[in-house]
Structures are given as structure tokens and as C-alpha cells.
Amino acid sequence: MTSTVFITGATSGFGEACARRFAQAGWSLVLTGRRASRLQALKDELSAQTDVHTLELDVRDRKAMEAAIAGLPAKYEKIRGLINNAGLALGAEPATQCNLDDWDIMVDTNIKGLMYSTRLLLPHLIAHGRGASIVNLGSVAGNWPYPGSHVYGATKAFVGQFSLNLRNDLVGTGVRVTNIEPGLCESEFSLVRFGGDQAKYDATYAGAEAIQPEDIAETIFWIMNQPAHVNINSLELMPVSQTWAGFAVNRSAK
Ligand code: NDP
Numbered sequence: 318m319t320s321t322v323f324i325t326g327a328t329s330g331f332g333e334a335c336a337r338r339f340a341q342a343g344w345s346l347v348l349t350g351r352r353a354s355r356l357q358a359l360k361d362e363l364s365a366q367t368d369v370h371t372l373e374l375d376v377r378d379r380k381a382m383e384a385a386i387a388g389l390p391a392k393y394e395k396i397r398g399l400i401n402n403a404g405l406a407l408g409a410e411p412a413t414q415c416n417l418d419d420w421d422i423m424v425d426t427n428i429k430g431l432m433y434s435t436r437l438l439l440p441h442l443i444a445h446g447r448g449a450s451i452v453n454l455g456s457v458a459g460n461w462p463y464p465g466s467h468v469y470g471a472t473k474a475f476v477g478q479f480s481l482n483l484r485n486d487l488v489g490t491g492v493r494v495t496n497i498e499p500g501l502c503e504s505e506f507s508l509v510r511f512g513g514d515q516a517k518y519d520a521t522y523a524g525a526e527a528i529q530p531e532d533i534a535e536t537i538f539w540i541m542n543q544p545a546h547v548n549i550n551s552l553e554l555m556p557v558s559q560t561w562a563g564f565a566v567n568r569s570a571k
Pocket residue numbers: 325326327328329330331332349350351352374375376377402403404405406426430454455456457498499500501502503504505506507509
């Protein structure tokens with residue numbers, strides 16, 4: 318039986334690279350995102366290799382998510398892999414300068430969107446049973462504090478704890494759960510974060526030899542293809558160029 322993977326946020330970055338990686342291995346694809354033209358281009362490209370179903374969806378729209386998943390064509394109903402990838406950071410200013418609308422968008426996308434896709438697809442993953450996997454896109458930002466991470470990092474901490482908690486509730490179903498926690502990776506993520514500012518994007522990655530979306534896709538493919546009795550609980554990865562800063566000390570004694 319062909320395996321099916323459901324990828325949220327397949328229109329760029331990690332999601333798009335995962336679509337290509339899983340198509341290459343013959344998995345059927347359910348690809349979602351808000352940008353219909355990119356979904357269509359990916360479908361046109363990958364349909365030569367495998368079956369592709371696209372869903373133009375905003376993961377924040379619960380009703381649309383419910384309708385789309387309820388309406389999955391029969392041949393895509395049994396899901397072996399869910400890659401909860403759709404997500405974003407907006408801004409990197411200190412909390413005192415942030416816009417509450419941006420905070421709402423990060424919470425609604427990174428937490429609530431991921432909750433919706435997970436809950437709605439659980440019956441489909443459980444129907445597959447042994448060998449099925451959920452891979453959630455957490456981040457080093459969920460593990461380590463850094464200035465300007467505030468709500469973004471906190472949403473990723475949610476993803477980490479939600480992933481661990483899910484494992485308890487899925488015991489006996491065969492469904493595995495992994496939180497993958499990447500560090501600096503080169504993708505449109507930083508263009509989105511900095512409002513399309515190409516100079517800030519370039520500065521983010523200059524000389525860093527950042528992880529590439531294909532590296533993340535290969536890692537996720539490896540996780541989902543472990544023997545069915547093995548669960549990778551979490552996997553944190555960084556480029557070799559990235560390490561931790563020391564503690565900050567305020568010398569003005571306030
Ligand atoms: P990209 O910006 O390249 O891709 C993000 C994807 O998410 C796009 O396909 C976008 O599609 C989709 N998306 C965003 N908002 C929504 C929404 N409301 N509804 C549906 N889809 C949405 O970023 P990455 O590939 O780098 O990031 C993917 C995930 O990995 C994110 O969760 C991010 O937080 C996480 N991550 C990224 C790291 C990095 O350094 N790049 C490191 C660690 C984690 P569209 O706009 O078409 O809707």
C-alpha cells in the first residue's frame with residue numbers, strides 16, 4: 318500500500334523540500350498552504366512521480382481545516398505521516414516594541430493551527446496504526462531563550478510539550494510523535510520575519526553556512542522511516558557555525 322504524507326506549509330522552505338523528498342520515495346502527498354499558485358506549481362512538478370492532492374488552506378481557519386480534512390478523497394484518507402510545518406516568526410524587536418497583532422498571528426498559526434491539524438488528522442493516523450508518525454516543527458527557540466524570541470520561542474516551547482504529551486495519549490496506537498528543533502536554517506522564514514527586508518535576510522545567513530531545507534527534509538524522512546518500534550522523541554540540530562551565547566549581564570545595576 319502506498320504511504321501518504323500530509324504536509325502543512327508546503328509552498329516554501331522545509332515543507333516544499335519535504336514534498337520533493339517524499340515524492341522521490343514514492344509517497345503520496347497532501348500539500349497545504351495559502352499560496353495557491355505555488356501549490357499548483359509543486360503539483361505540476363511532482364505529479365509525474367506520485368499522486369498529489371493540494372489544499373489551499375490557512376491553518377488558522379478551523380472551519381476550513383475541518384471541511385478540508387473531512388473532504389479528503391478516499392485514496393488519501395489513511396495518513397502515515399503528518400508534518401506539522403506551517404509556521405512563522407514576525408519581528409525580532411524587544412517585547413516592549415512589539416505589535417500585539419504579530420503576537421496573535423504567531424499564536425494562531427504556530428499553536429492553534431498545529432493543534433487543529435493534529436486533532437483532525439489523529440483518526441487518520443490511528444487508522445494507519447503501526448508505523449505512522451507525526452513530526453512537529455519546534456525550534457531551538459523553544460529550548461533556549463534569546464533576545465527578540467519572546468512569543469515565537471514560547472510557541473515553539475508549546476510545540477515541544479504538546480509533542481511529549483501526545484505520546485502518552487497515543488500509546489497503544491502505534492502512532493509516533495517527534496518534535497524536531499532546528500537552529501539557523503536558510504529559507505523564506507527570515508524574509509517573513511523581517512517583513513521582506515532582503516538586507517536583514519542576507520545578514521542573517523552571511524557566512525554562516527546555515528542548514529538548508531533539504532537537510533531538514535532528509536532528517537524528517539529518516540525519522541519517519543525508523544523501524545516501527547522506534548520513536549525519536551525530539552531531535553535538536555544546528556549548523557556547525559551556530560553555538561550558544563553566554564549569559565548577559567547588565568552593568569548599570571538596575
Ligand atoms: P518558510 O517561510 O519557508 O515556510 C513556511 C511555510 O508555512 C510556508 O509554506 C507558508 O505557506 C506556511 N504558512 C505560514 N503561515 C501559514 C498559515 N497561516 N496557513 C497555512 N500555511 C502557512 O519557513 P521554513 O520552511 O523555514 O519554516 C517551516 C517551519 O519550521 C516553521 O514552523 C518555522 O517556525 C520552523 N523553523 C524554521 C527555522 C528556520 O530557521 N528557518 C528553524 C526552526 C524551525 P503560505 O505562506 O503559502 O501559507
